[in-house]
Amino acid sequence: MTTRSKAGIHKPNHRYALITAKTTIKEPQGIASAMKHPGWTEAIMEELRRIYMLNTWSLTPPTEGMNILDSKWVFKTKLKPNGEVDKLKARLVAKGSDQEEGVDYLETFSPMVRTATIRLVLDTAVARGWSLKKLDVSNAFLHGELQEPVFMYQPTGFIDPEKPNHVCRLTKALYGLKQAPRAWFDTFSTFLLEFGFNCSTADPSLFVLHQGDKIIVLLLYVDDILLTDNNQSLLDQLLQSLNTRFSMKDLGPPRYFLGVQIESTDDGLFLHQTTYASDILYQAGMLDCNPMPMPLPQQVDKPNTTPFEEPTYYRSLAGKLQYLTITRPDLQYAVNFVCQKMHAPTNSDFSLLKRILRYVKGTLNMGLPIRKHGNPVLSAFYDSDYAGCKDTRRSTGGFCILLGSTLISRSAKRQPTVSSSSTEAEYRALSVVALELTWISSLL
Template identity: 55%
Template sequence: MEQPPGFMDPILPTHVCRLNKALYGLKEAPRAWFHRLSTFLVSNGFVCSRADTSLFVFKQDTWIMYLLVYVDDLILTGNQDQVIRTFITKLHNEFAIKDLGDINYFLGLEVTHTTDGLFLSQFKYAQDILHRAGLLDAKPAPTPLASNTTFFTTGDPYKDPTDYRSLVGALQYLTITRPDISYAVNQVSQFLQAPTLAHYQCVRRILRYVKGTVAFGLTFSRPSSNSLLGYSDADWARCLETRRSTYCYSIFFGGNLVSWSAKKQPTVSHSSCESEYRAMANTAAELIWITHLLRELHALPPDCPTLLCDNRSAIFLTRNPVSHKRSKHIELDYHIIRELVLSVKLHTKFVSTKLQVVDIFTKSLSRPQFEFFRGLLRLGPPPSRLRGDINQR
């Protein structure tokens, strides 16, 4: 370390400033801050979650508090207002923090309180993306992609790859509350290295769809049951160049969408059964992680999770411990789903393709299908009945 240019001490040129406290700028600072904060939380009865190390849980008798940490931003909730206020006072005495009251904005996510839950959206963030792309006055599109859209690596190169990467990267963050664009963003994200003009036109199509649904978000309401339900699907050999499949899942807890994903499988599957089986294995791993998290939150449902798939052959493969020639080449780690089914830690059931909600993550759909599945995800405009005065929020 050296004294910065322009601020060197002529009398003590070899001396440097002693750093007492820093949160940004040094690689060690975030780790030191987290150690300091976690030590304080543990000393006050919190337990660090093993499923998510940024989550701390406090439970004493019937009192429960959850505290989520993101660098120096904290979210605190619980079931006893007095206990929460007492702990906030302890936080004030230990750290220089500011209590912002009920959450309404966090890391670009806008939180609106409804009569029986929350509504999450990224309205301002979506507006900023449209402004950057110059599409605030563009004509809205009914779906993120046309139903006959195909992607190839060949074509006329786009003149500004940096602009393409910037827009796609911004759209990736928008998928936090907009799972309806997950498939489209996943597809255009595969050509960041050398985008073509056709790829850029697809990005503009996604942005035009966002323009027409800029206020859309996810609705979370008080669940009527604590069931954990997962949907798994794969579109066999979707990529026409690599012949790899696109797989996806969506997981609902009490009817609320809590986790989803749309990715391209790393290997080529020999059949639709194999691609579906691999997708089910990945979904099962996510379901098990969520069960671990719910157990630490003291909210684990009594019944084991259920995994729905629209491929009967893949479901049969999860229940059949005998390996035959059609499945012996599948890696052993994918067969974990068999162990979960045999140990009655997971149920697998068939679901009709008409109700396979994760089809929205595997392919470009027609407008009626797209809007139907979007509704099943509980994704739409803000609820008409909100709690409190929105203008004040």
């Protein structure tokens, strides 16, 4: 039998590329194996100390008709941006998949901050010379107050010997519950409103505090908090109140926020995702590929209609590239183009996807600059083709919105309906950019 090694083939098989990892630390599969390792044992005990300190549950005897949830321990090795091990994290997670709507949960929606809002806040801080600070909340979801009765079996390995048959009635949200993100957001936003903040109607994750000429702007993304202000005394007062109510970590000036690396420069900030892009190439087995000068060819060749044999692999890479477009507007159109083929990718589509990865290889250090400017004028540019998609005859529209010299928002996507003329396609693109401009104006 001729094997890959006998044939001199040492390139990683793409079928198994996505399960590779840079770290060599083996994560335990259960609580029994974790307790044999001193590092994981300490992580477990730290999680339990936090749970008991916050009075997350109370023990109660089970009754007939209770919907009692199971729980499990999840272990994760946290890495630094350079790939080094940061810490070992153990988390007690409730199995929210067993919850019943109307019984132990009602509303589950929790607001998420938009990336345009993040860039707008960073641009404002740079333009006005305000300080930037990043905060992190330890065990954020454990602070969320539950409104519905939720019951859970006692965690494996830590059953109360005096009440072995009792179950936990949760008073605080655990990770894994369907309503946990909403409960945390309600708890934290209520605290901010009582402190004096106003919640933005344009983006519910943006909170602004005005006290005369003193201003604090706070962005909340789950347990990651971005702060900017123009008064240190007011900021110290806020930080003291936050530490009293929550377990906060002051991480100083932001260096890494939501997978985006933030570097300070002489004239502002530089946002990039070099580490994230390298991880994508590593997982795709293309770290040593030859770079390409353009993400897509000017004219796509006659497509090969043979179905790609690993569609899940295709979707995984395309989804990872979608997140890379946060700081790479040059990839926006190309990634949108290959994502339109996710439902049934062909060999030609996969070739285009690999071409984008080869372009990323040659442009790893590209990113989005935020420079100081004294004239914050809001401007927008848009364009549209006509029936650019040969399959659906739909047009593709795109726009970019700048505040001064900073790119705040952009888009490049296929229009949802067919336009009967090039003029109609242009007007549809114009209406989209007008909506975005109206939203940014209300945010400002």
